[in-house]
């Protein structure tokens with residue numbers, strides 16, 4: 001599976017929203033898509049899904065374009081809007097999609113088991129909670145065995161239980177080799193799910209903001225009898241003092257810093273890499 005986007009541009013009337021976006025997603029990648037309100041996340045997803053006309057640029061999935069019906073064999077969408085039929089049951093929805101895609105009934109049952117919706121799948125959707133509806137939408141999105149699923153803010157409105165279950169489900173689908181793109185405003189959830197996080201800013205897609213090489217700080221457990229804060233102030237390096245440990249700034253050369261500490265009588269007990277929090281990167285990048 002390979003999704004390739006080359007120089008994608010999108011305008012609403014005269015307002016440019018996507019300004020030449022290019023990327024490739026390969027089989028089994030789990031990508032988080034981040035950006036403030038109005039940045040263009042939904043527009044990007046809708047364009048990839050063929051829901052927006054592509055005026056400039058190219059989108060290709062396994063060699064097919066969104067103007068070819070074969071394209072839709074490989075991709076599915078978990079929309080942020082609920083488009084379910086209230087009077088119909090979850091099973092009715094699944095059976096409907098199965099008929100269109102000529103999927104055997106046994107596969108509906110397998111999906112019901114995987115998503116864990118057996119106990120309510122025969123009830124009308126109007127009786128479902130928000131989380132139950134979300135589960136049904138996910139069941140629908142995987143029934144067609146897509147190679148890639150785009151999820152637009154799938155955690156919105158979920159309680160902690162459903163959030164944990166959805167995270168687990170995303171991991172399971174990812175473990176099965178499905179590529180997933182998740183857009184969400186919840187940075188903690190995203191950080192927990194993947195280290196591959198893409199940012200949208202000013203119509204551009206930034207894919208290397210969370211380079212692990214650049215984002216690793218270190219936590220140093222130390223032993224020191226004197227006033228450590230006083231000493232570190234003289235070092236010229238940025239740091240954060242925690243209980244019995246020093247958190248370095250990601251730009252600090254750790255070897256040089258450790259040498260400096262030792263030379264100034266600080267005992268080193270342990271040095272542990274700490275990834276920079278996504279929220280910090282976000283704040284810096286979007287100047288929050």
Ligand SMILES: Nc1ncnc2c1ncn2[C@@H]1O[C@H](COP(=O)(O)OP(=O)(O)OP(=O)(O)O)[C@@H](O)[C@H]1O
Nearest residue numbers: 012013017035036037038039040041042043044200
């Ligand atoms: N159908 C449309 N017609 C005109 N403008 C639109 C349309 N859809 C989106 N826009 C505009 O395009 C920009 C990007 O919107 P989009 O919904 O893609 O952002 P988003 O990153 O998904 O935002 P959010 O996080 O709020 O969902 C916004 O300025 C929005 O007002």
